[in-house]
Amino acid sequence: MNDKPEVDKRQETSVTQLGLGKHRGLLEEFWHNYKKNKLSLIGGVIVITFLIIALFAPLISPYNPVEQFGAPSGEHHPLRPLSKGEEGRFFLFGTDRFGRDILSRTFFGCRTLFELAVGSIAVALLIGVTMGAVAGYNNGNWIDETIMRVVDIMISFPTLVLAIALLGAFGIGKMKIGPITISNMIKIMIVIAITYSPRFARVMRGVVLQEMGEDYVDAAKMAGASSGRVLVNEIFVNTIPPIIVQASLMMATTILTSASLSFLGLGLQPPIPSLGIMLNESRDFLFIGAWWYAVIPGLFISTIILGFNLLGDGLRDSLDPKQARKVGHK
Amino acid sequence: MGVYVLKRLILALPTLFIASIIIFLLIHLAPGGPVRVMLGPMQDPSLVAKLRSQLGLDLPLHQQYIRWITKAVHGNLGISVTIQRGSPVTQLLIQRYATTLELAFLSMIIALIIAIPTGIISALQQNKLADHISRVVALIGVSIPNFFLGIILILLIGVIWLKPWGAGGFVPLTEGIGKNLLRMLLPAIALGTAYSAIVMRMMRSAMLNTINQDYVRTARAMGIGWWSILRKDIIKNALIPVVTVIGNSAGYLLGGSIVTETVFRLPGIGALVITGVFRRDFPVIQGVVLSIVVIRILINLSVDLFYSFLDPRIRAGGSNE
C-alpha cells in the first residue's frame, strides 16, 4: 500500500500553489478553516495520542517489551490469550509466541514506528530539498534536466519495489562500509528516505521556481546579493512552510512503507518491537484462533495511519484556496 | 493513431534506459561488491575470481552494463545464483508472474467493481448520508495496510466461516481454474478492496469536478434527460482523469501484490524478490525490478492509448503530458 501517486500529485500542486508565508494572518485563517473540519480535528487528536504513547512507552508499558515469560503453569506454549492474569502478573492483550507482553510490545512498536517515520522524512527532506533547490535554481539548464529526469524515473518506480531493490543492494541487518557500521534502523531510514526524496525534490523545485519569479528576489539580486545568498535568505525562508506541509502529508505513506518492510521481514529485525514484525509472526497462529496477536498491532498501525490521513486531508483542505466556497452568483 | 502509438513508444525509451542504469548500478552499491556478499564469509579468493568472471564483474562498468542490457533485451536476465542455482532468471520470472499478474488483474477488477459505482453515488449524493458513509469507509480503507486487511480476511473467512478455503496455500492454474480462482479470490479481495478505496476517492472528486462544468449546465439548459447527462457528460468526462490514475497506480498493485503474496503465501514475484533479497541473489533482484519497471511502462502506454480513445483532444493533438 505504498503508491498513491494521484494523492501525491494533488498535494504537490496544491502545496506549491499556496505561496504560504507571504500573507500575514494566514496562520489564523488556517486555524479557522482547520478547526471547522471535524474529521481533521479527530485526526489531530489521534496523532497526538499516539505520539504520547510513543514518547512515554517506557513509562506506560507494564513490562519490558523483550522480556520472555515462559509458558504459564499447566500450558505448553508461552502464548497467552487476552486479559490473562497469573501469579501477580496481568497481560491485557496476552503474550506472543515467546511469552512477551503484547501490550508493551505494541507501545514500543509505536515508538519505533514513529522514530523510523520521522527519521526517514527528515533524511528525505534533506536529500529532496537539496535536489529540488539546486534543480530549481538552475532552472532549465542541464543540471536541472538531469536531476528532474532522475526524479521522474524514481517516482515511476513503485515505492515499495524501489525500497526492496535498495535493501537488496544493502543487505538485511546492519551494514558495514569499510570501517563504518551503519545500524539497521539508520539504514532503513536512508532507504525509505531515498524512495521518498524525489517527491520533496519536485515540490521544492516548484516552490523555488515560483519564488524566483517574485519581485523581492529580483530586488535582492539587483541590490548585489550573491546567488547563494539569494537562495538561502530570500527563497529558503519562503519555501519552508509548503515543504513542512508536504512532509506532514507524507507521514501516512512513510509509516505504511516502514510497516510493510518490517512485515516482509526486510525492515527492522527481531527482537526489536515492531508492529509489522508482530503481524508477520501472528500469521502462524491465526488458525489456532489467536486473533488478538494480529488484531491488536494491526489496529494500532491502522489507527495511526488513519490519524495522519485525516490530519493530512484537513491540512490540505484548509490550506487550499480553491476550497473557498463557491457562491452561485455571477 | 499508429503514429501516436509509435511516438509514445519512442518517448518511453529514455525512461527505460535511465531506469535500467539505476537498476544496474544498484548491485554495485552493495558494500564490498556483490560477489563477496553472495559468497558470505567463506571467501576462497579463487572462487571469488571465478564467480566474478562468470558474472562478468571483472570488466569495466560500462562494458558490464552493455553486456547485461544486450542480454536483457534478448530476454536473458542471467542465472539465479542462490535461489535456484543455475536456473535462468527469465524462466523463474515467467513461472512467478503467472500468479502475480492473475492476482493483480483480479484485484483490479474487484477494485473497479467496488470503486466506480461507489464513487459515482458518493458524488451524486454529495454531503448526504451515503456520501459520508462511503467517504469514511474509503478513508479507513486507505488507512488499513493491506497486509493487515489480508490477515483480517483470513481470520474472518478462512478461520471462522469457510475453513475449507484454507487461505494459506496456492493451486497452480493447471489444477483447475475453479479451485484456483477460489484461492486467489481472498488475496484479490484483500488487495482489491484496499485499492478500491483509492480509486473511489479519485472517482468521486473527478465526478464532483465534472458536475460543475459548464457543459453540464448547457446540457441541462437544453432539457437533456438526467440519465443522458450523467452518462455522456458527467461520467464519460470524469473517467478520463480516473483512467490516468489507474494507470499511474499500476505500481501500487504490483507493490501491493508483493505484500499480499506474503500474507497469503502465494508463490508470485513478491515471494521471489523477497527471497532474493534474503539470499542476496542479485540477478533475481535485478530481473524482478527491471521487469516491474517494464510492465509499468507498458501499462502506462496502454493507458495512454485508452486515454486517447476516451479524449478526442489527445487523439488529434498527439502528445500529452
Add this chain to the structure above:
Amino acid sequence: MNKELLLDVDNLVTRFYTEEGVVRAVDGNSFDLYTAETVGIVGESGSGKTVTMLSVMGLIENPGRIESGTILYKNEDLLKKSDKEMRKLRGDEIGMVFQDSLSSLNPTYTIGGQISRVMKFHTNLSQKERRKRTVEILDSVGIPEPEKRAKNYPHEFSGGMRQRALIAMAISCNPSILILDEPTTALDVTIEAQIFELVEDLKADFGMGTILITHDLAVVANSCKRVAIMYAGRIVEKSDIYDLYDNPLHPYTRGLLNSIPDLNSEGKTKLPSIPGEVPDLIKLPDGCNFNPRCKYAEDKCFIDDPELEEKNQGRSVACLRVDEIE
C-alpha cells in the same frame, strides 16, 4: 407580425443560502419580453444577470432558491411547473446560449452528436432525420461544410464557430425565446458582428424573442430596442435604448455610458470608469445599493431604499435623487 407577450417576470427574488450568509442574487426584478424583439440586460459581472436567467430556466440549484415572484411564459407560471415539465420546456420552448463556448460544449462529444441529442429529447424524429436536421441547422447558422463539421469535436472549432454551434443547439427545436448570455465576450469584433447578424436573421425568420445579457452597453445599442440596467441584484433602470443614450437617468447608467469609447474623440483619452466595485451581495449597504460609488449620494440615499418607479413612456428608474440631478 403580431406582438405577443412571451415572458412576463414579476418581482422575482432568488437567494443563495451559503455558509457565509444569504446572497441576494436577484432582488425583486420585473421585466417582460414580446415576440420578435430583443431585450438587453446590462450590468457588471456579479450583478445577478445570469442568475435571473437561470431562474427563468428553472436551473437554480442548492443552495439557491427562488423565494417569490412569478415567471409567466405564454401566461403559464413556470414556478408552478414540475421538474419534468420544466425539463421539457428547456431547449424546446426556451433556449439558452452561454458565455464561454469552449467550456460550454462537452469536449468528448461531437458537435453534431450534441445537437442531435437535444432533438432526441424534444422531438419524435428518427436518428436519421435528426442527423439530417443537424446538418441543416449547422448550415443555417453559417457553418461551412456542415456535413463534415458535424463530426468534429469542440476543440476542432474556432471560437466563433463554437458559438454558432451553441446557437444551433439552442435553436434546434425552434424555441420561442432565446437567451444569450454574453455570447460574444470572448470573440473579436468582426465575429461578434456576424453572430448578432445571425441572431437578427433568426429573430426575423421565426419571430423569436431574444434576451441579451451583457456587460457592454455598446453591444446592446446595436441589437436591442429595450434595455434593463442591473446593479447588485436589482434592475435600476429600464428604458428604450435611444432614450437611455440621450438621457441616462440613473447615476450608474451614466457611469456605464461614460465608459464607452467615443468614436468622435481623437487620440487615446482615458475612459472614466466608475470607481469602486460591485458590493458583496451578502452584505449590501443600507439604503441605495449604489451609494458607496455614487457621486450624487446624500444623506437620504444611505437610509432609504429606492424603488423602481415609472417616469415617463415606459421609462423606470430606481433613484431617490433622479429629479434633482442633471
